Amino acid sequence: MLTILGAALTGVIIISCGMGYIKIPAPDIIKIISASLRGIPFNGNAVFQAVIMDIRLPRILTAALVGGGLAVAGVVFQAVLLNPLADPYTLGVSSGAAFGASLALILSLTMPTAFSVPLFAFAGALAAMTAVLYLAENGGTSANTLILSGVIVAAILSAGIGFIKYLADEQVSIIIFWLMGSFASRTWHDVELTLTVVVATSLIILFYGRDLNIMALGSRSAASLGVNTARNRKILIVTASLLTAVCVSVSGIIGFIGLIIPHLMRMVAGPDNRRLLPASFLAGALLLLGADTISRAVLPSEVPIGILTSLIGGPFFCYIFRRRQLGR
Template structure:
């Protein structure tokens, strides 16, 4: 009976999040400088007959401007939410997110270097490629710093990540100094934005996010076992060091593509898993997809707010920090208040 209740609860949670994502996307399609009825915008986006009064201008706005941006925002939130849940599960740290190990900073450094140097070696794939190289090298540096700990314990990895992130922060400041006339473009990109998102960007971020999520879900059971401790996991046939390395690489790959897609967007990977864990519980088989969907809803709603509601478009990274910061403070105080009463 308990298993059946858990299955129903999981289905309701994931179904509700999917419905919320679909509803948010439809509402976002109709919102903007040019108001379009949501039903009409949805028909245009799906290629359904909408009557003879749909102009070419409306179709162009929906299919070439709004739909790619909506998909990019949702895909980036999807990836950041999943990556945040993976980092928190691997590092056994509720404060972990893609920034904890410096992975996002490494991706940002690689992408910023590409922008400053004006590199276009591989066309549109150059920026994501440099972002991933930066993230991969950062992860390698973290593992190298923590090499003295053969088990690569979470506390050692977090400390190594803090050291690496500090160095990369100085590197980003140096790139801003060297950017000269490109410094405004670099700073605006680092603050995060989906302005100008195209179909290539949307397809890339969704492909990376879905691939990363499925890879992490494959090891979700092992991640659950690892939460019991390294010795317990090893006794149950799980290799903590190997699983931890694979999951960190998968989450780093997703984070790198998301950073290359939209710049640095904080607090999504930190706050979303916290909120979802209150509803789903600690089981990563449920937590990972639920965090991904909730991240997509949150980031899409935030992008719609800054694009279509606010009088001036605010960089999405700034907006998520303004929203996520107070929410995280509330969650943090509530968590510790519960401990004190206990």
């Protein structure tokens, strides 16, 4: 399964590199990337090389990493909270990260934006997750309680983001477009930041894969098997919040990737988180990269990627919610 997903992702990356206003043949794409990896000069079309290495490939890799990161975060939230409707978007974590990042943009901090935006996004994501868990504390972690808490927190944060946009003046168009989700103008710095955090947090989460399986049995059963549920829960929530924050800081709000992918991959890879996590990462990368390629190269004009994922994820969320309500 992982081999198939990995091969499919590689194929989509190559296809996506060739699509756009300037069509580039696959053999040239492979030669350009191969030459870059080996550190040797490319003797072919210099325009093709500039388009791929300076424009398309940073965007493509960022989209793949963000898609994989959001899918992994979705697996964690669903496993830790024992709730199939939990994901960074429905829990308000993405909105918290967006609020923090927007605040960093409007404050024009002395700290470089490349560092201040992710840091503020992480603080916002963690604060939002804490608020949701606090509101849902008396009601446990049932689907209705968590989702309602997420809606409340997201509504408050939405008002805060609206106020920031009101104060933004000339920056308002940048913030609005960014909030709708976009990978336009991504650079190799964005790739480096996303790659570092996504890989590091995903490895930490994968390390806890066995504990996630045991925690799914319930707190008492997990305790009897020697798993410290309270400690692991905090570690995993903070790690998943950091993962979400970095993804949001480079892409804006992209909804439902963390909801759709874990459900689909459980049908294929099974419930074992040690297999589910890497499968979800690859599938999330594949889905978001495919959606971004359609937005960038297929549609007449570029549509913010958050709109496309919401069009896909909204009906899927309704289906999962309704099926749970009916007890099926």
